[in-house]
Amino acid sequence: MTKLWDKTKVGTIELPHRLVMAPMTRSRAQGDGVPGELAAQYYGQRASMGLIISEGSQPSAEGQGYLFTPGIYTQEQIAGWRTVTNAVHQSGGSMYIQLMHVGRISHPENTPDHHQAVAPSAVAPGVPIFTAKGMREVPVPRELTEEEIQGAIADFRKAAASAIEAGADGVEIHGANGYLIHQFLGENSNLRTDSYGATVENRARFAIEVAKAVVDEIGADRVGFRISPKSPLGGIDEGTLGPDVYRYLVKELNALHLSYLHVMHAGGEELLQDIRSIWENPLIVNRAGRALADLDKDIQAGAADLASVGQWALANPDFIDRLKNGYPLNPVKPETLYAGEGSDGYTDYPTYAVR
Template sequence: MSTIWKPVVVGDINLQHRLALAPMTRSRAQFDGTPGTYSAEYYAQRASMGLLISEGAQPSEDGQGYLFSPGIYTEEHIAGWKQVADRVHEAGGYLFIQLMHAGRMSHPDNTPHHRQPVAPSAIAPKTQMYTATGLQDVPVPRELSLEEIQETISDCRRAAAAAIQAGADGVEIHGANGYLVHQFISENANVRTDSYGGSIENRARFALEVATAVAEEIGASRTGIRLSPGVPIGDLIEGTDGPKVYEYLVSKLAELNLAYLHILHGGDEERLKAIRSAWPTVLIVNRPGRPLEELDRDLKDNLADIVSVGTWALANPDLVDRLKSGAPLNEADPTTFYGGDSHGYTDYPTLK
């Protein structure tokens, strides 16, 4: 795995290797969205991963989808994330806070205001969501007005500024995994007939405007974006022109000179090659299900500059040391992935 240990520059950050911590929802924030008691320890334990991309943090009350997910839009949130950023920096790592507006992937019982979720169009996903009273159907969302779309973009701009105020090194815009940005891209979640729906350019517009606003606010070198082309999460169907939407979107995002593009790879190798050819800065690839011995395959094939790691890093705070020494890895406990206390969060053993 010698390719992994070569340095790389991401924006203004000099990294010593080509691994990154993938964003993973852990549902351990306080009810008001302030990062939880153990969050600073959790991220600091994994500082050797170099670039740490946090779990998704909602940029507004309307952006929350899940119980106990963190926010980044109040003074309390900023103070909580500052503790995280300080601990990560003390341990030698860098922190990008992921901005995640859940859109229609939400339930009124999970939000502070208990309002109907918002989305590009009033179409419910055919799925359920955990709430305090158990699994419930995700309700029909309310369609955002043109004015509300602009307010949502402004919310993302303010949240990015709040992340930097908290001491984060940058932010990642969550444009993947079935959440709001992805919903605008997808044909079956976006049936608008105005400037944000229909054509390829219109369905990509929201993503581009959010990325532009965030880059203007905190600098392109501090801004990344995550996309999941062709991945049908959240009951989304991108449509027959989905590849063309991403071809257009990536080409326009490239003009912003962002710090990185983070791809959740769904298995379409030709599409990944096309994205690689079109992207001018750092490309991070997350390839779920790959064998450990192939961790550096995309680096060797020049399909990625960095590979992001989720579950292995969750269960192994010292994953870098284990990979370098060939030591066995801890097994992750899926029953503790979401919610709870320090168990399954900060108590995984290290080699030491």
């Protein structure tokens, strides 16, 4: 795994190695979407990951889908995130805040004003979601008007500025995993016939316009973008045009000179190779289901520049030290991944004690 320990650069950030902490929802924010004191401890403990990408944070009240997820659009939320970024920086790490608008993956019971979710089209995803009353089927969303689409783009822009105000080194635009941007890319989730649907170019338009707005607001060297080609999460079927949509999208994003592209790789080696050939800046790949011994496989093969790590980093605040030295890893506590009381399964994972 020698290449993992080579220094590299993302945007203007010098990184000590080629591992990145992937964004992971933890559902521990306060009811008003403000990250609590434990969030600062949690992320600060993992600063040795070099670049930390935060859990998804809604750019507006309309963008919330799950209980107790953080936002990045009010002054209180900005102040909460500032304590987090300060903790990461003081421990020698860097942090991007992920901007996540869930679109239709929501439930009225999970939002303060109990609003109906929005999406490219009024199509339910056919998947359940956790609520305070247990698992519920995600209801049919309301189709966004073209004017409302422009409003959502403006929300991403404002949230990006708020993230920088909160001390983040940049933002990652969440265009993956079945959420709003991904819903525009999907064949079964986007039934529009206007300028945001039907064709390859139109299905990618919203993603590109969001990226352009955010770049215009905070600069390309502070903006990353995440995609998940072939992922069925959130009930998405990308259809026969899916690979061409991604080739076009990546080409257009590449022209913006973003700091990185982050691929959640769910399959399709040929498409990943095409993305690698199109994308000129750092490429982060998170390969689903890989073994620890294969963590550097894509980097060694030239298919990626960095690898992002999820649950291994969640359960091991000293993951870098453990990996370098071959120390055993803490197991994940599944029951505390998305909720819990206090530090349990959040900030209480121990570091390795050399015996």
